[in-house]
Amino acid sequence: MDVGPTVTGKPRELQGFLNRTVYHPAAKRLARALVPTPVTPNMVSVFGALMVIAAGILYARVGTTAAILAGFAIHLLWHVVDGADGDLARLTGRASANGEVVDGLCDYGGHVALYVLLGSVLDDAFGAAAWLIVIGAGLSRVAQSIFAESSRRSYQWWAYGVPWLQHDRSAPKGVGGALGRAYLAVSGVLTGATSRINALVASAEFDQAERQRIARLAREVGPSFLLLPGMLGANPRTIILGLSMLAGSPLWFFLVEISLFNLLLVMGVARQHAQCRRLVDLIGRGRY
Template identity: 60%
Template sequence: MTEIDSTAAGKPPELQGLLNRTLYHPLAHRLARALVPTPVTPNMVSIAGAVIVMAAGVLYALVGTPLAIAAGLALHMSWHVVDGADGALARMSGRASPSGEIVDGLCDYAGHGVLYILLAARLDDSIGGAAWALAVGAGVSRAVQSVFAESQRRTYQWWAYGVPWLQNARSDGKGIGVALSNLYLWAWRKMSGPTQRVNALVASAEADPAERRRIAQIAKQAGRSTLPVVAIIGANPRTILLGLSMIAGSPLWFFLIELIVFNVVLVIAIMQAAASGRRIARLIAQDRQ
């Protein structure tokens, strides 16, 4: 195994926050190892993750007692374990594929879509129809923010460690999965700007191991400044913030954070990524001259 692909079986340390490193990822790998000898498939695990998120929504919105809210937070946090286990199981069992990525993404969006509907229904009791506008705005914001954050992390893994992802796979064909994956990639490309230039430089160096190692080092250096900002709009902070918002008595605070605070962070992250992409492309091109 080469230096570049040494993390193909998991995420590198710089992509793992405290909860991922100490709780979610260790438990996800244990769960995946336990499932390897069973008939359970990665797609089944992805579907189970969606059901867990929906169940958390029921506890938050339809039950709403202090005990139910605590259980909802614990259940929502357990989703992160299951969400990591489907990919780990796919790698351990040799069943990793672009179609699996699509199913995983669809399940994540479906589960959280139901969660937001349930939260909006609860908020409707206190502020009326405005709750639905807030929920739709927050949901769309989450989708856009998540596309950017996850794509930036996956792009970083490709640049720095040679781990391919959805954009490296062919997406020809028909069907809802292909259409949604193409929409996902289209949205990311619209936000990624100069990143696309670096993608071309990385792809052109795939047949040159020495050049790929050099690019990987440049990418790792750049990631030290960009990855922490991207992490803010990832899934982990949202889960905790939603739990705190429900403890405070309403999902309103969570929706407002997604609509205002996280969109400000998204703009900053896009600008930072663009500057970083231009700098990386310049460094690669300079050393090739």
């Protein structure tokens, strides 16, 4: 289905201001520079995880103003590297479900280490009780991130025909496959409303005109559908964490994740149900 970008980049409505103006253009340039080298997309993913851990060490174990600023800068640069692995995979024909899982493992693994490092700072101040806050914030982030990413990937499938993990019949086995299935299980709970659209898209697989019509309708509701998921992405968190550390403690960052971001998650799930009902209605009107 030729309805928009499926290989070389994300459409405008899927990119926040920083992604559109800074991170994604820089990621594409980095990926192109890496194409003639032996560096693989998985290597880039691992390097990204190491960057997040390095930021955590500077934040938590060094802790000077200069170290916090350096950690903030590294964490911001991580967004470029985080996009470059996928761009490199597409440019070199290495895109796969296995690479998607590796990317996710590196992302989550690096941030688990970051949260543990930040938790050690709170432990010094509040004792063992601090870990209840850290674990609560970490689990909140997992749910929020899965909702945000699954919503974006579902929209890309509807509007531009870009498949993702749930469409790959050769999904990896072993630990990676188990984690991928766990991810999809949580995604199914949080974004269950999208299943009706997925079914309509699947039913139009061999009807090009109908598939194009569904894609057009999906793009019409896209800006509204993507608003709250976009607010739950990684970009705001990196900035809030940096500001929290400059204010003297990661506590403020964790409290924002537990309170404000979970409120946005609840609102996002409810809003998504309403928007999916609207899209189902719009699709149904054109069939009769």
